[in-house]
Amino acid sequence: xxxxxxxxxxxxxxxxxxxxxxxxxxxxxxxxxxxxxxxxxxxxxxxxxxxxxxxxxxxxxxxxxxxxxxxxxxxxxxxxxxxxxxxxxxxxxxxxxxxxxxxxxxxxxxxxxxxxxx
Numbered sequence: 001x002x003x004x005x006x007x008x009x010x011x012x013x014x015x016x017x018x019x020x021x022x023x024x025x026x027x028x029x030x031x032x033x034x035x036x037x038x039x040x041x042x043x044x045x046x047x048x049x050x051x052x053x054x055x056x057x058x059x060x061x062x063x064x065x066x067x068x069x070x071x072x073x074x075x076x077x078x079x080x081x082x083x084x085x086x087x088x089x090x091x092x093x094x095x096x097x098x099x100x101x102x103x104x105x106x107x108x109x110x111x112x113x114x115x116x117x118x
Contacts, residue, residue: 027080029087039078045090046074048097 025034028044058069079087 025078027083028077029083029090030080032080032083034078034080038081040081040084041076042079042087043074044077045087046094048094048101051098052101 025036025039026032027034027039054069055066058066
């Protein structure tokens with residue numbers, strides 16, 4: 001798979017022509033120094049803790065920005081090619097943690113309603 005290159009702001013270019021990266025690239029997962037042509041570009045890994053913390057802080061400080069926080073596209077970051085399986089495992093683990101958290105919250109909300117009705 002060919003590597004996409006970012007511009008100096010770190011964002012993916014909107015044109016189909018790749019832009020040369022200036023400076024050093026480090027894998028966002030392992031921290032290994034990368035060459036621009038070997039980098040695998042993907043959205044950053046967001047942990048469940050980071051997501052929940054960001055949501056609560058946004059709700060408390062600026063609730064009007066919640067839609068932007070949830071729906072905005074994340075800029076791609078570089079990963080080492082050998083980190084792809086590890087990244088996939090970490091993403092799956094974080095998705096599972098979020099699912100368990102959401103199911104637990106749903107159970108806490110539904111249980112009192114069921115007890116009141118019966």
